[in-house]
Every structure is written in structure tokens, then in C-alpha cells.
Amino acid sequence: MSSSRIPEATVARLPVYLRALNALLDSGQATCSSEELAAAAGVNSAKLRKDLSHLGSYGTRGVGYDVEYLRYQIAREIGLTQDWPVVIVGIGNLGHALANYSGFSSRGFRTVALLDADTSRQGEVVAGLKVRDFDELEAIVSEHGVAIGVIAAPASAAQAVCDKMVAAGIRSILNFAPRILAVPPGVDVRKVDLSSELQILAYHEQRKSGADRVPTTEVGAS
Amino acid sequence: MSSSRIPEATVARLPVYLRALNALLDSGQATCSSEELAAAAGVNSAKLRKDLSHLGSYGTRGVGYDVEYLRYQIAREIGLTQDWPVVIVGIGNLGHALANYSGFSSRGFRTVALLDADTSRQGEVVAGLKVRDFDELEAIVSEHGVAIGVIAAPASAAQAVCDKMVAAGIRSILNFAPRILAVPPGVDVRKVDLSSELQILAYHEQRKSGADRVPTTEVGAS
DNA sequence: TGCACTTTGTGAACGAGGGAACAAACCGAG
DNA sequence: CTCGGTTTGTTCCCTCGTTCACAAAGTGCA
Structure with missing residues (x-):
């Protein structure tokens, strides 16, 4: 067993x-x-x-x-007894938070690079790492043997970032962008969808408070 | 149906x-x-x-x-045709990101207050809202009829924040802190667990790459 | 109108997951 | 060694979710 x-x-x-x-x-x-x-x-x-x-x-x-x-x-x-190098793409508000989140860097996971396509963000030092250009992705993946990528880019860029990651050899992706990603077979995507979670809460909340306002008793057969 | x-x-x-x-x-x-x-x-x-x-x-x-x-x-x-006032507690890196995240403020959800127990963070303006003291929670909930709370506080404070939220009348909680929250019946909690998601990816990644390295053929009966 | 074609809505088979209950296994006292 | 008490590992059953396959219902053209 x-x-x-x-x-x-x-x-x-x-x-x-x-x-x-x-x-x-x-x-x-x-x-x-x-x-x-x-x-x-x-x-x-x-x-x-x-x-x-x-x-x-x-x-x-x-x-x-x-x-x-x-x-x-x-x-x-x-698999936490081995070391998992991780790349984070998109160093906006969320990317900052993820880079600084201890749960990411500790315990088996090691953030090896922060990337952003926006040149105005490049060079900034976040959580001890300098933000580098997105084009360096492939080189970094090869060098460190990165298997896991995190997408914290805006929704409009998410699919392009994903495609580049897959092309570079990444086979596991954690996606924070509110967009469904298309990937070839063999690549795993997990999504963290903030607004979906809120909406699910709203649905249940509506039913809770709606129980005494909306009767829903349309079952009254003639 | x-x-x-x-x-x-x-x-x-x-x-x-x-x-x-x-x-x-x-x-x-x-x-x-x-x-x-x-x-x-x-x-x-x-x-x-x-x-x-x-x-x-x-x-x-x-x-x-x-x-x-x-x-x-x-x-x-x-339930998005009505307006859902939301309170965010814990304005660290993640709280900043959430406050600025458009998916939160738009489409039915409206962030009415940002709270933090750390006095050094109070007064700062984030996403057009001034960070207020955590003690103001109950007043804010009553005033705006807040039903949904977001916990972006550190794990050590999460349960205390949760208890205060429940006491104030909040019945739906979105928890970003890596801690299991105990709540009375009737209160919904959804958790967004960043490190769990990474670990799940690692598990599958290990099985993918492990297939050619670890034989797992210990079934050799004597 | 009648017919070929498209697409929804649903019934039924199938599989995965959850919970209660119990047998198997272990400890410690006498 | 034996026996009572405790806790795990597992079996059985039920519920929930997914997928397949098809009937029902609509459109447009001759």
C-alpha cells in the first residue's frame, strides 16, 4: 500500500x-x-x-x-528533502509579496531569480535578489535546473509568460494571474485565484442572508 | 431545477x-x-x-x-449584482498587493477599510485608503455592514484576528495566513495557501522526474 | 411545410472521496 | 503469560462529481 x-x-x-x-x-x-x-x-x-x-x-x-x-x-x-529552485515572473505588488514570503524561500524551495519584462523595475533589489530581464529566463532555467515557475504577471501577459516558461523547460507552474493557461501535456498548472475565492464566499454569504429575505418559495403548486 | x-x-x-x-x-x-x-x-x-x-x-x-x-x-x-463591502486586515507585503489588486475592488466587491495592529503602518495610504487601527474593526463592520473579511496578517496573529472578526459579525473569511482557523458553525472560511500549492507541484514534479531515477521496484518477493 | 443539421439539457453509468465502524496490533500492569 | 485498554490500519457503504450518450428542441433552407 x-x-x-x-x-x-x-x-x-x-x-x-x-x-x-x-x-x-x-x-x-x-x-x-x-x-x-x-x-x-x-x-x-x-x-x-x-x-x-x-x-x-x-x-x-x-x-x-x-x-x-x-x-x-x-x-x-x-519531495521537500531535495531542493527546488523557483523563478518568479512579474515583480509588481504581488510579486514583491511572494518574493518576501518566507514560505516560498524556506523549506525545500529556493527563489533563484526574479524576472520582469518592465525595464523600469529591473535592477531593483527585492528580498536580496536583483530583478532581472524576462529574456534571461531560459538561461536561468538551464543554469539552475529550475522546474517550477511562478507567474505573478498581469493577466494580459500570463499566457506569453507561460509559453516562454514551457519552452525553457519548466514543467510545473503556479499561476496567480486571472487567466486560464493553455499548456502542452506533461506540464502541470495550479492556479491561485483571489477573486474566485471571494466570489465563492459571496455566493454562500448571499444564501445565508438571503434565507430570510428572498423566500424562494415558488413551489406553490396551483 | x-x-x-x-x-x-x-x-x-x-x-x-x-x-x-x-x-x-x-x-x-x-x-x-x-x-x-x-x-x-x-x-x-x-x-x-x-x-x-x-x-x-x-x-x-x-x-x-x-x-x-x-x-x-x-x-x-x-451575488455580484449587489455590493459587498470588504475589510482587509494585515497590510504587509501581501496586504498591499491585495489592496491594489483590481479584482478585489471591482465587480461587486468594495474594500472599505485596511486595518493593521502595527502602529507604524497606520496612517499610510494604500490604494486610496488610510490604514487604520485594528481596534476599529467592530465599528467599521457595523457602519458598513461588512460580511466578508480578508486575513493577510502573519500566522501568529491569524486566529486572534479571526476571533475578532467573528465577534464583530463577519461570517465569511478569506484567509491567507498559513494557519488552520477555528470558527463557530455558520462562519465560512476559505484559505489561500501559497506554500501548499508549491508543495503539491513539487510532489508531482518529483514523480515526473523520479520515474527514471527512482525505480520504486522494491516489490521483488523473495 | 418538411427535412437535415446543430446544440442544449439530462439520464445513467462510472469513479473518486468521506465517514463510521471494527479487527488487528501494541503497551503495561499484575 | 494473560488480560484490559488504547490506537492504528482497513473495510464497507454512501454521497458527490464527472463523463458518455442521446433525446428534445431549435434554426434555416428547399
């Missing part, structure tokens, strides 16, 4: 478990039960145990999980 | 359809087929049609959908 394929939903939760384990480790806890870890991760314990069972049997019945050991196993499974 | 409950997966895609329709409208297209719209939204046409069928029958067989009409219907369904 260990090295077969891990369900996508489980993969998406592994980073959450990892963060919860780090927090437990910081608080000095050596072992934890599935109940404890599940509470810290915001899921129920049955789901947690099933998720972990996809990686292997890393717990001890009657005892629980060794925090440090489990943390390492999850990190290894995700 | 129109006004019953809409599946969560469909709700999550409605903003994508809305954006695709806006793009079509900008390019001057008056009608579109499900195939066209699906391509623009990055889904297959069967899924698109089923999603739209949950809202009602807004298309014409043999013809397609009227872009402007469908756009309005989706916007109404999401």
Missing part, C-alpha cells in the same frame, strides 16, 4: 499535515495520536489515518505517531 | 465561467456555444452544460448562449 499512487485529495492535504507536525514539534511534543494531529490540521481522524495509510504504516497501534519521524516521511513523500 | 441547491464543485467554477464570458464580451462576441465557452474556461463542454443547467435553462438549442444574458445570470446567482 505504500508506493502505489496517492489520491489527489490526499496529496493536497499532506502540506497541511506537515505544517501541523512542525507546530507540534515546536511545542516540544514527541508523539501524537491521530486524533490530536487531525484536530491540529482541521480534519477528522478517520480521514487523517486513511491519508497516512497511503504513505505506509508509520504509526504504532496503541501509541500513535512519532512526530519527528512522521514529519520526515511526509516531507520525503512530497 | 433552477433554484434548488447548487453543487459546491459547480459554485467553484462559476467565477471561471464569468471571467470567460467577460473576455468573450470584450472581444465582441454576442453568442457562444458550450464548446466555445468550455474551451475558454478550461473545462469540457459536458461539465459546463451540466453546471449551467443547475442555474436554469439559459441557452437555446441549436444556437448556444447569449453571452451578455448568461453573464448577467451567473453574476446574479453568485
